[in-house]
Amino acid sequence: NAGVTQTPKFRVLKTGQSMTLLCAQDMNHEYMYWYRQDPGMGLRLIHYSVGEGTTAKGEVPDGYNVSRLKKQNFLLGLESAAPSQTSVYFCASSYRVGQGKDTQYFGPGTRLTVL
């Protein structure tokens, strides 16, 4: 099993450009998450999904959109990139919440720089 994979690993954008980050998991997890990690800020939840076709906002959703058309994939979109979105983006997945089933498994991350 590959676990959680993310594409691409690195990307440099100019302000105003758009891009989509792809996350894929092969563990048949219901829940998927997108985080950003910045120095001194820890992991902050951007958006999450509790199942195919559903998405919800996390702590820092502004400037991002997501889609979960297939259970195994979770896409994160930046419509008009800004320098403040320079960060490392992590995708994670879990079976579900609570009852000891909420261990999240993380992908390797995407390093995004917006100039």
Added chain:
Amino acid sequence: QKEVEQDPGPLSVPEGAIVSLNCTYSNSAFQYFMWYRQYSRKGPELLMYTYSSGNKEDGRFTAQVDKSSKYISLFIRDSQPSDSATYLCAMSATNYGGSQGNLIFGKGTKLSVKP
């Protein structure tokens, strides 16, 4: 007060030392407590998972939870240079409303074990 507080370090110890990493939290609903290890330029990986109060041991690692004090700890015995990483605590509540039942992460403590 933030929900989860974690000293960011950095913490530097000699090889073989006992390391103590800690987090405090404010939400008494938290029931599940985790420690993630994150190597440089990698995604977090689950290290320890405990439910409610008590201790859990796995090799050189021991996780302790004191719910009465809202305090969790991770001890590393006989620390090795390969333990050099950032350690993030994370926690969640039971049946977290079925909605945003997500993990709340500390900001991480950077540990360096010197040979």
